[in-house]
Amino acid sequence: MIAHYFKLIWKRKGKNAFLFVQLIFVFWVVFAVFSYGISQYRYYASPLGFDWREVYRVQINFKTEDTAATRLMIKSLKHDLKAMPETDQVSYSVNVSPYLGNIWGNGNDNDGFVFNARYMYADEDYARVWKIPMKSGRFYTREDLNSKYTPVVVTQKFVDKFMKGKEPLGFKFHFTKEMETEIIGVAENFKFQGDFTEEDPFLFVPLADDATDLHQAINVRVKPGTGPEVEKKINDLVENATKNNDFSLVKVDITRKSTNSRTYIPLAAMFFLAIFLIINISMGLFGILRYNIARRIPEIGLRKAVGASTGAVRRQFTGEMLVLVVLAFVIAVIFAVQLPFITTLPIEKDAYFMGIGAGALLIFVLVYGCTLAPSQQAAMTLPAKALHEE
Amino acid sequence: MLKNYFKIAIKVLKRNKLYTFISLFGISFTLMVLMLASAVLENELGANPPLSKRDRILFLPSFTGQGFEREKISTYDTTEVNGVMKIDTTVTTKIIEGKVASNTVSSLSYKLYKDHLSRMKTPELISVFIDYAPLDVYPQGQKLTLNGNLTDAAYWKIFDFRFVEGGPFTREAVDNKANVIILRESTAEKYFGKQASYLGKELAWGIQGSFKVVGVVKDAHTSNRSVRADFFVPISWAGENELDYPQAYFGSCVVALLAKTPADMPKMEEELRNVENNLEKANNFDRYMIHEKNAADVYAWQFMGTQETRKGGEFLGIVLGVLAFFLVIPILNLVNLNVTRIFERSSEIGVRKAFGAKTGDLLLQFLFENLIITFLGGIIGVFLSLLVMNVLNRAEVFGVTKLTFNLSVLFISIFITFVFGILSGFLPAWRIAKTPVAGALKTGKL
Numbered sequence: 001m002i003a004h005y006f007k008l009i010w011k012r013k014g015k016n017a018f019l020f021v022q023l024i025f026v027f028w029v030v031f032a033v034f035s036y037g038i039s040q041y042r043y044y045a046s047p048l049g050f051d052w053r054e055v056y057r058v059q060i061n062f063k064t065e066d067t068a069a070t071r072l073m074i075k076s077l078k079h080d081l082k083a084m085p086e087t088d089q090v091s092y093s094v095n096v097s098p099y100l101g102n103i104w105g106n107g108n109d110n111d112g113f114v115f116n117a118r119y120m121y122a123d124e125d126y127a128r129v130w131k132i133p134m135k136s137g138r139f140y141t142r143e144d145l146n147s148k149y150t151p152v153v154v155t156q157k158f159v160d161k162f163m164k165g166k167e168p169l170g171f172k173f174h175f176t177k178e179m180e181t182e183i184i185g186v187a188e189n190f191k192f193q194g195d196f197t198e199e200d201p202f203l204f205v206p207l208a209d210d211a212t213d214l215h216q217a218i219n220v221r222v223k224p225g226t227g228p229e230v231e232k233k234i235n236d237l238v239e240n241a242t243k244n245n246d247f248s249l250v251k252v253d254i255t256r257k258s259t260n261s262r263t264y265i266p267l268a269a270m271f272f273l274a275i276f277l278i279i280n281i282s283m284g285l286f287g288i289l290r291y292n293i294a295r296r297i298p299e300i301g302l303r304k305a306v307g308a309s310t311g312a313v314r315r316q317f318t319g320e321m322l323v324l325v326v327l328a329f330v331i332a333v334i335f336a337v338q339l340p341f342i343t344t345l346p347i348e349k350d351a352y353f354m355g356i357g358a359g360a361l362l363i364f365v366l367v368y369g370c371t372l373a374p375s376q377q378a379a380m381t382l383p384a385k386a387l388h389e390e
Numbered sequence: 391m392l393k394n395y396f397k398i399a400i401k402v403l404k405r406n407k408l409y410t411f412i413s414l415f416g417i418s419f420t421l422m423v424l425m426l427a428s429a430v431l432e433n434e435l436g437a438n439p440p441l442s443k444r445d446r447i448l449f450l451p452s453f454t455g456q457g458f459e460r461e462k463i464s465t466y467d468t469t470e471v472n473g474v475m476k477i478d479t480t481v482t483t484k485i486i487e488g489k490v491a492s493n494t495v496s497s498l499s500y501k502l503y504k505d506h507l508s509r510m511k512t513p514e515l516i517s518v519f520i521d522y523a524p525l526d527v528y529p530q531g532q533k534l535t536l537n538g539n540l541t542d543a544a545y546w547k548i549f550d551f552r553f554v555e556g557g558p559f560t561r562e563a564v565d566n567k568a569n570v571i572i573l574r575e576s577t578a579e580k581y582f583g584k585q586a587s588y589l590g591k592e593l594a595w596g597i598q599g600s601f602k603v604v605g606v607v608k609d610a611h612t613s614n615r616s617v618r619a620d621f622f623v624p625i626s627w628a629g630e631n632e633l634d635y636p637q638a639y640f641g642s643c644v645v646a647l648l649a650k651t652p653a654d655m656p657k658m659e660e661e662l663r664n665v666e667n668n669l670e671k672a673n674n675f676d677r678y679m680i681h682e683k684n685a686a687d688v689y690a691w692q693f694m695g696t697q698e699t700r701k702g703g704e705f706l707g708i709v710l711g712v713l714a715f716f717l718v719i720p721i722l723n724l725v726n727l728n729v730t731r732i733f734e735r736s737s738e739i740g741v742r743k744a745f746g747a748k749t750g751d752l753l754l755q756f757l758f759e760n761l762i763i764t765f766l767g768g769i770i771g772v773f774l775s776l777l778v779m780n781v782l783n784r785a786e787v788f789g790v791t792k793l794t795f796n797l798s799v800l801f802i803s804i805f806i807t808f809v810f811g812i813l814s815g816f817l818p819a820w821r822i823a824k825t826p827v828a829g830a831l832k833t834g835k836l
Contacts, residue, residue, distance in 0.1 A: 018729065022722040029719065231533050235526060245597055246629075248524045250535075265787055276419050277719050283412045284723040291409075291730045 005316075005323045019288065020328055023363070026281050027332035030363060033274040035355020039347035040267055043196045049155070049189025050130040052098060052252045054088070056231065058218040058238055059095055060247040070212045077241040081220055084237070086230045088221040091125035092207055095216040098130070098192040099255045106203075110174040115162040117154075117201040118192075119175075121214050126204065127153075127187070129219045137169045137185030140206055149182035150175070150206060155190045158201035175205065195256070196263035278362075282370050289374040293317060297381060304383035317375035318368065325367045329360055392758065399759040402735075403766075409731055410763075413724060417767025420720040421807055422774040427713055428802045429779065429793050431706075433611040434689050436798060440549035440610055440617045444685040445652045446514075447548060448659070449616060450498060450507070450645040451683060452697035455675035457492040458485050485676060492674070495697050499641030500633035506665050512658045513647040517544040520628055520642050521616050525595060529581050536577060538595075539619030540628045548648045549617050556589050556605030563604075564624040571601035576609050577620040598627060613791045614688055616644060639669060639678065647682075655684075721814050728760070728818035736825060743827040752823035760815025761808070768807035772800075 009016055062070055074092070081090045096102045097120070107116025126132070127139035140151040149172055159168045168183050175181040191199040207214055218238070222230055228251075235249050293300075300313055336356055340349050347355075403410045437444050460483050467478035498507075503518040510516065523538035546558030559570045571593055573581070578588045592600040601623060610617050634641045649658050662680050669678045679698070683691065686702030695701035739752060772795075779793045 018722055018726040022719060022726060025715075025719045025722065228533065229531070231526075232528050232531070235528070239597075243597070245525070248535075249526055261787075273423065273716065276423070277716075280416045280419065280720055280723055283415065284727050287409055287412050287727055288730050295733070 002319075002323060005320050008316075008320055009324055009327075016324060019285075020324060022281065022284075023325060023328035023367075024332045026277065027329055027359065027363060028336065029274060029277055030359030031332070031336050031356050033270050033355075034359040034362075035347055035352040036270065037267065038355050038358065039351035040196050040263060042348075042351060043198060046191065046199060047189045048191050048195065049187060049199075050098060050132050050192070052130075052256050054222050054224055054226065055129060055252040056220045056222065056234060056249060057097060057100075057252055057255070058220070058234065058247055058249045059100075060216065060218060060238065060242070062212050062215055062242070071209055073241055074212060074215055075209075077238065078218070080237050080241065081218065081234065084230075084233060086222045086226045086233070088223050089125055089129040090221075091123050091129040091219045092215045093122035093126055093217050093219060094120050094207070094214050096120040096192070097217050097219065099194055099252060099259045100217075101193070101259070103193065106175065108174065108176070110177065113162070113173045115158070115173075115201070117158055117162075117203050119203040119205055121205050121207040121211070123207045126219065129221045131221075132190065133188045135186045135188045137183070139185055139187075139204070144184065145206055145208075147182070149180050151184040152181045152206075153185040153187055153204040154183055155187045155199075155202040157189070157199050158203065159186055161201050175203070179205075181205070194259045194263070196260060278366065282366050285367065285370045286374070289317075289321065289371055290377070293374045293378040296378070300378050300381050301383045301385070304381065310379040313381075314375045314379040317378055318371045321367055321371040322364075325364060329363070333360075395755050395758045396762060398755075399762040402759065403763060406731075406734075409727065413727060413763060414767050414770065416720050416724055417764055417810070418770035418774060420717065421768050421771030421803070421810065422778065423716065424713065424806045424810075425771060425775040425795075425799065425803045426778060426793075427709070428806070429775070429795060429799045430788070431709070432796065432799050432802065433791060433793055434613060435686055438611060438796075439608070440551040441612060441614060441685055442550050443548065443648060446649040446655070448647045448649070448655065448682045448684060449688055450647070450662075450680055451616075451688070452495055452681045453498045453502070453639060454679040454681065454698060455494045455640070455673075456490050456677045456679070457674045458487060458676045459489040459491040460485055487676075494640065494675075496635070496640040497642045498645055498680070499635060499639045500628075500643050502639040502641070502669075503643060503645050506669065507645050507647075510647070510658075510661050510665065512649065512654055512661050514650045515544050515548050515648040517548050517646045517648075518542055518643050519545050519616070519625060519646070520632060521619065521644050522642070523619075523628075525621075527581065527594070530583075534580055536620040537618070539616075539622045540625040541622050542625050545622075545646070548646050551607040551610075551617075554606045554608055555587060556603070559604055559624060564626055567626040568624060569599060569601045570604045570624065571595070572605040572607060572622040573603055574609055574620050575606055578603070578606050593621070595623070609792065611792055611794060613692070613788070614685060616646060616688070658682075717810075721810070724814040725817050728814065729821060732756070732818045732822045735822070739822055739825055740827055743825075749823045753819050756819030756822060757812065757815045760819065761811040764807055764811030764814070768803065768810075771807075772803060775803075 062074065078090050078092065081087055094104070096104050096118070103118055104120060105116065105118050107114075124139065124141050124144075127134070132139070134153075135156050137153070139153055144151040152175065154168065163171065168186050171183045173181060187202075187204070189199055190202045191197060192202070193200070220234060231249060231251070238247055238249070239245055303313060303316075333356065339345065340352060345352055432438075435444075441447070463482050463484055465480045465482070467480070469476050469478065498518075500518065503516075508516055508518075519539055519541040521539050523540055525536045525538055527534050527536060543559065543561040543564050551558075554575055556572070558572065559568065562568075563570050573588065573593070579585075581593060582588055582591055588603050588606050591603045593603065594600045607622075612618070628642075632642050647658055649655050659682060662682055666678050666680055681698050681700075683700055684702060686706060687700040688702075690701040690705030691697075694705060742752065776795055779795060782788065783792050
């Protein structure tokens with residue numbers, strides 16, 4: 001039966017060639033769009049590990065000289081910010097922070113423990129400002145700093161990636177040559193680079209008071225329901241304390257939106273284009289099929305006259321089309337599956353293959369849908385009428 | 391003749407509404423996408439104010455200092471002096487050329503501009519500016535985040551901003567650290583509220599005091615960071631630590647060079663290589679690189695590449711490649727539809743051929759018909775793209791960049807439409823024009 005369809009397709013190869021090439025291109029487009037969409041969705045669906053709502057962030061550059069006066073100013077500024085009735089929590093950190101786009105990385109294999117992770121310096125209130133849920137242990141406090149080992153908090157991803165089979169809590173290692181650290185807590189997640197990014201292993205390292213140049217960001221969580229007028233208050237407090245206006249104050253929500261828009265604008269554009277192409281193709285396909293079938297009326301009439309049932313005629317037309325689509329799919333896939341082996345794709349392999357599967361399914365369904373009406377029309381043809389026309 | 395073709399084309403379009411709709415839908419949407427893409431590229435990279443002289447401008451946004459690996463070589467020299475062994479140790483540090491140990495990339499320092507770049511011979515004009523100076527202001531209790539650009543006087547000669555009122559500040563204003571400011575039209579409107587004139591009004595810039603508005607410029611339609619600012623003040627207002635960082639030639643300045651002619655650009659790049667080599671090596675830096683970029687490179691930098699690379703050409707290549715790929719499917723679709731449909735008309739062709747029409751005549755006729763339908767689609771496409779542009783601009787999808795449908799976009803659109811019409815029409819027309827007379831007359835129903 002299928003061999004017979006092949007013969008019919010081959011007989012009309014001049015007419016089918018364009019359709020065939022077009023289908024291959026369509027497959028490639030849907031593969032690309034679907035796998036990109038799936039990989040982005042999976043990033044988006046993975047948990048963030050912090051809460052960005054109601055957080056304001058001041059990016060600041062304190063004078064680099066570490067003087068007692070600067071330290072005092074930093075301390076009292078935090079105190080003043082916290083004293084505002086609208087404030088919930090305040091924390092200092094370096095300018096590695098959710099949605100900021102800055103990344104610090106560190107890794108070594110001193111003491112035989114190999115790791116390579118992102119990290120940040122943050123003071124003891126950081127987890128409270130960003131509401132970072134802990135999996136086990138706890139976030140460091142001021143008292144922990146007196147210990148011989150610098151307390152650090154790692155993410156579960158860090159444990160999974162570098163500490164297979166080891167108990168993370170209490171584990172000691174050299175973070176840098178000079179700094180010996182002990183893990184005292186494991187945070188669930190910390191996907192700080194943006195909603196559409198992959199989570200990297202992460203470490204929180206305490207921010208020392210004397211590192212005034214590392215006090216680069218003030219994170220302020222305000223109470224729910226606080227209006228935008230709090231911005232002016234924070235602005236004035238910081239300006240008064242630093243005697244300087246060389247800082248920027250943004251609600252994290254806004255940074256988040258602009259960071260995310262860099263992903264979803266191209267994504268939306270891609271989907272828009274893909275949808276247009278698919279509509280275009282299906283309408284074209286529908287038109288061509290209708291026309292072709294109209295031109296093959298005599299053939300249908302003959303088949304029916306010699307006893308073919310309505311179903312058989314319908315099956316012939318949809319079958320022919322499906323064979324063509326499957327052929328195009330095979331050719332498209334032969335090229336597509338090689339891609340991950342030739343170059344490094346910006347998306348994960350399994351997302352890529354899932355994209356191929358989902359895209360193929362969509363096209364099959366669409367093509368089948370497009371053939372239904374014309375085939376039905378062909379199948380309903382009365383043999384007498386068809387033969388009479390001839 | 392053409393009038394006849396036109397009449398026939400319209401008749402054919404009216405004959406089968408479903409196919410006409412399918413064709414027009416495909417054509418108009420495809421053309422809309424191509425028009426939008428060309429509008430984005432035109433607005434970003436076209437020779438529009440303030441970047442009319444874009445083909446003569448070279449931006450120097452970043453600068454690299456590299457330190458090479460060092461090897462300590464100790465040589466021991468033993469000599470016997472009066473029966474006692476004496477060891478002489480000499481330690482020399484050898485720099486291993488080419489093996490990079492440290493790499494620092496940042497913007498340029500004012501010192502680099504003043505001592506070296508401003509003395510260059512090939513450029514016609516040289517400007518130095520700091521294009522990032524964020525400022526939060528609260529004009530009506532509402533927060534407004536502005537970005538400033540601290541410029542010199544030459545800046546206004548390189549970049550031909552259109553002034554709605556007033557004019558650029560002068561060299562004297564820069565030298566004297568005058569409290570003058572130039573605002574972008576939309577920024578002035580946001581800060582002061584809509585008014586007939588903003589000249590002479592004062593804007594408070596934090597602890598620096600209040601600044602008098604001396605000029606208002608039209609909004610730029612490009613996202614180029616060197617011209618995108620909300621306000622402009624003399625560069626003399628920049629803090630010392632912003633102009634020059636403690637290390638070597640790093641700072642936060644950008645330098646723009648204007649060549650005398652576009653052909654002088656390579657010469658200017660060559661002179662930059664000379665400047666690099668003559669810089670004083672200090673702070674363990676052994677090699678310096680100035681990274682020049684043209685307008686296309688600066689644009690491409692947002693999407694790919696690093697501070698050190700120039701990707702303008704590659705980026706444009708990728709964009710055009712993707713657009714071409716995108717174009718393939720609708721064209722194939724249309725060709726397919728046309729090839730199928732055109733047999734409707736075999737009888738007409740048979741008759742015309744029987745009466746002596748040549749293949750060329752028929753080819754021309756069908757191409758012309760296809761061009762008519764393509765242009766019809768093109769006109770719909772223009773309206774669609776205007777609509778979409780309006781939506782995109784309102785939603786500020788491209789930030790401050792506002793898409794406009796100007797004359798050059800129109801010409802590009804007409805060109806694209808024409809190419810699309812020829813591409814999608816040629817094969818079907820050729821096929822049908824070649825049909826043998828007898829067969830066409832036999833199968834056709836008149």
